[in-house]
Amino acid sequence: MQPSIKTFALFLILTVSAFAQRPRNAADTQAQPSKKVKVTGSVIEKTTKQPLEYATVTFFLPDDAKALSGGITDNKGQFSVDIAPGTYDIKIEFISFQATEIKKRSITQDTSLGIVALSEDVTQLQEVVVRAESTTVEIKLDKKVYNVGQDLMVKGGTVSDVLDNIPSVTVDADGTVALRGNDNVRILIDGRPSNAANVSEALRLIPADAIEKVEVITNPSARYDSEGGGGLLNIILKKGKNQGVNGSIIGSWGNPENYGLSGTINYKTENFNLFTTSGYNYRVNPGRGMTNTEYFNTDGSTRNFINERRDNERLSKGFNTNFGFDWYLDKSTTWTNSINLRRSRGENPERVFFDNFDANQDFLFTDFRFNDQRSKDTNVEYNTNFVKNFEKDGHKLTIDGSFSQDRDRDDSDINFPLERTSNNQLNERNTIRTDYVLPLGKDGQSQFEFGYKGDFNRLLTDYRVDSLNTTTGNYDANLQFTNKLEYKEKINALYTQFGTKIKKFSYLLGMRWEYSDIDINQLTTQDFNNKKYNNFFPSVFLTYELPKESSVSLSYSRRISRPRGRQINPFSNYSSNINIFQGNPDLDPAFTDAFDLGYLKRWKKLTLSTSAYVNKTTDAFQFIRKESGDFVTTVVGGQDIQNPDGTVTIIDGEDFQTPIILTSPINLATEYRYGFEFTLNYNPFKWWRLNSNFNFFQVNTRGDYTYVDFQGNTQTQNFDNNASSWFTRLTSKVTLPYKIDWQTNMTYNGPQDNAQGRVRGQFAMNLGFSKDFFKEKATLTVNVQDVFNSRKRIFETELESLRSYNEMQWRVRQVTVSLTYRFNKKKEKERDRQPRNENGGDDEFQG
Structure with a gap:
């Protein structure tokens, strides 16, 4: 043996x-x-x-x-x-x-x-040892750790696919990530905030093969950033740990067209650890969407119908690489440096058809809109980390720095050559931090720590819509949708916390202070807005160890959700000319008080984690839909003549006007969120592992929204609403004869009501199979994403002026085949033992 x-x-x-x-x-x-x-x-x-x-x-x-x-x-x-x-x-x-x-x-x-x-x-x-896989999900009292390498479903996929397989986490059709049904979630990469302007798109560019594990922290302590009312997700990238030269190469192919090649190489000696991961991927993601809308007259009678159909074929070509080293300066000091580079190119030709019907649903005509979108993105990031371990175990000083720049450009031709859009974004993010941890007491049962963090960020968005002037042949800026937005953010934070363990009882008390200085400048319209605020964020964690491998915990923390990016930019999208998203630069941050009661029980083959939680959020974000007062005019059966006074004369034709509907975020008064969830890991046999997660939550919204409509009338909408929903996920992994692994993942997201409509329930299933070859040096994997092609976001909206039904499918069913080859590297996953910065969560006080 x-x-x-x-x-x-x-x-x-x-x-x-x-x-x-x-x-x-x-x-x-x-x-x-x-x-x-x-x-x-x-x-x-x-x-x-x-x-x-x-x-x-x-x-x-x-x-x-x-x-x-x-x-x-x-x-x-x-x-x-x-x-x-x-x-x-x-x-x-x-x-x-x-x-x-x-x-x-x-x-x-x-x-x-x-x-x-x-x-x-x-x-x-140097040996190839027998496989001894741990469970895909490690359940702990304060967090869940999802080991990506164990999951057959994400081979050849992206980080979005990884997150969508994690207990308590959901990713909807447009890429929005939610934790326990709350989309105010903070996403970190190696403990640092993502530096992309559009986080959802960035997650679709990073291949799953570059990820080692994801930590889910539903109620973070004062050590962590206060950002994210719904909790934290920390994505940890791969980094070699074994002595000598080792690594792996992964190639993948899929249908719809999907190719990828990535490799990880690590070289470790007594004094250095060199590591690099590089990959290239080529993906085609066909998508579909539809919006059926019934418009009403002021007396409530039906005016007309418009059925909007859209299909697109997203093409993404991406390259990512990182190179770094750990330098063991002496037995107690490590200095780590790394450089990350990501580049991508994309195309998204989108065809939109508008079928128009009269009040009796008799067909009138079809309008067509073609949006030929192209994008390119370049991201460069440098990270440095210094760790000094003192003589007493756990006594250490950590200094971190992260400096990055992201350039993103999107261009579109709409009904070429009639209109075109361009969106240029420059995102600069600089972070410095230091943490000091001091164990106290004879056995280090107590721990004191404090630290500082500074975030200095700038996002410049230059968005422009141009229309062809048929008289001059030149393009003129459409000032209704054109602007340059500058977002500058300076956040300085100090924190301290103390924890100790008294027999079976332990506590962790913390306080974080943050000073925020934020500028939101609309440079084109010369509209400047500065917001300064400082806040305290306390946290309390209490834990009691019960007999027979069980424990109970009670925690509280205060969180903040700052509006960013698309939420505050009033000019960011023009893919549809009758349904337009418009950001709100006057949004205020939302504050959340989060309470969590947890229970953890371990048996020989079963681990159970349950949690009951209550969140109270003030100034919560809510998306509203309203008429803008503008119309899109379509002439059928004739021609229109533009008069000098701006009026339109119709000759031998009929003029159809469709109102433009705006969707915008606002601050509402108060939101209460109650929920209960449990996660089970069950290994009934050596060849069968089960993981299940269930979450039920209720959202009570209280608030009124008052605004002046396009006719100059003051309107007040009452957004009081009680909505409940639930989702569940079941993952089964079975080892078949001939050591073939078979994994099934089933997810159901329950329906949910909101103040202006309803989101329908959604079921999806994924399958995966894998087989090892060459003494477990190679693994062949086949997976099917969305077996029944059912992953569609379906929602209904009801306003006084309209009623609509909307479906959106970001990606159709996909089959992927991947081959992994390892050299001088064991298949099983050893626990990550590399130093992490504060948000890595590996050194959270446990008592």
């Missing part, structure tokens, strides 16, 4: 029997069996000084091979074992590391073994 298998078997045995094993007799243990002493210590990786979670600590009687007692380390590498006083041989082990033994250690009172450093076993690292 190989050493790694022995260690794994020992881990399983000790997990079941560590504290249930009783001494054979008093003489054997040299003490009374009723008396216990505590043995503590910590286990770290010798090279990087990072803690090793799940290392095993085993106690033997001298010259006896039978394990007497033991335990495993926590996420900080610490262990605590209760044992009768006596003399023992002690063995500390971790998979693919050289074991350390302490012979004939006399233990008569509470004892600390100090820090035990393990070295990697080069012999084992």
Whole structure:
């Protein structure tokens, strides 16, 4: 049997029997069996000084091979074992590391073994070992960790596909990410905010092959950014950890047309760790959409109908690469630097048909609109990270810097050569931060920390719509949709928190202060707006360990959602000339008070995590639809003549006017969100793993919106609304004969009402199969996304002036085949032991 298998078997045995094993007799243990002493210590990786979670600590009687007692380390590498006083041989082990033994250690009172450093076993690292996969989802009390490498569904996909497979997370048809049904979620990449102006589009450009895992944190502490009323999602990119040269190459092919090639190479020595990941992808994503609208007269009678049909064929060609190194300056100091580059090109020819009907639904005519969109995006980012570990375990100083620039350009020709649009965006994001962590007490049971973070960001959006002047042959700017918007954001933050553990009870108290200085400047219209505000964000986390591998927690945090990008830009989209989205530059931030009551229970084959939560949000964002007062005029059966006074004369034809409907975000008074969710991991057999997630929530909105309509009348809309919805996800992974893995993922998003309509329920299913070859050095994977072609966002809107039905399908069913080849690298996923910055969440206080 190989050493790694022995260690794994020992881990399983000790997990079941560590504290249930009783001494054979008093003489054997040299003490009374009723008396216990505590043995503590910590286990770290010798090279990087990072803690090793799940290392095993085993106690033997001298010259006896039978394990007497033991335990495993926590996420900080610490262990605590209760044992009768006596003399023992002690063995500390971790998979693919050289074991350390302490012979004939006399233990008569509470004892600390100090820090035990393990070295990697080069012999084992060069072997191809038997597969020992962990579950796809790791459930913890404060977060869930989704291991991307275990999921067959995302091979050849993007980060959006990854997020859509994660418990508690949903991604709708237009790419909006929600956590527990709340789309005010903060998305981080390696603990840093995404620097893209359009986060949804950016997530569709990063290949899933570059992702190692995703952390879901529903109620973050004061250490984390206060941004995101719905919680945090932290996307962690791959980074090699094994000694020597190792890596993997992944190629994929799909239908609709979809190609990709990516590779990860890592070279690690005692002093350096060099890593790089590069990839190219070519994707065609056909999409569809429709909007059927019935328009009413002022007396409520039907005026006419318009059925809008659209289809597009998005083409995306993207290249991404990163290169970096860890430099181990000494045994306690690591300096990490990396450069990331992403470039993409896209095309999106979109055809829109408008079928017009009269009040009796008799066909009148069809209008046509062709939007030929082209885009290109270049993103460059430099990150640096300095970690100093002091003598006491857990005592460390971290300094981070991140500097990035993103250039995004979109151009469109509409009904060429009649109209054209251009959207140029420059996004500059600079972040610096430092964190200091100080363990207190004899065994480090208490912890104090504080830190600073500064975000200095600038987004410049130059949006322009030009119309052809048939008289001069030149293009004139359409000032109704043309503007240059500058968004400047300076946020300085300080935080501190203290946590301790008293027997089975632990608490973590924190306070964060943020000063925001934000400029929203519409340069074309010379409309300048500055907002300054400073806020405190407290957090409280209480945890109590119950018997039999269970615990309960209660937490509170205050969050903020700042309006950005599309929400504040009044000129950002012209794909439809009768249904237009218009941002609101006067939006204020929304504040959320989040409460969460959680319970975690572990059995031998089952892990259960439940949570009940309440969120209260003031100045919550709400999207409204209203008539703009402008119309699109279509003449059928004749011609129109433009008179000098601006009027139109119709000759031998009929003039049809369609009102332009605006969709805009506003601040409403208060939103209450209540919910309950549970997540189950169940392994009934070695060959079958199940994961399920269920979330039910209710949203109560309270607020009135008053505005002046296009006729000069003051209108007040009451948005009081009670809406409930739910979603559930079930994932099953089965190992078939001949070691073929079969994975099924089923998701249902329940219907939801809002103040102006209703979103219908949606069911979708994905399938995946994989088979290993060449002694598990290669893996062939086949997956089918959206088996029934049912992933459509369907919503209905009811206003006094219209009633509409809308369907949107971003991507049709897709089949992907991928081949992965690994060299000098084990298939199973070891736990990430690389240093992370504060938002990585790996060093969150646990007590």
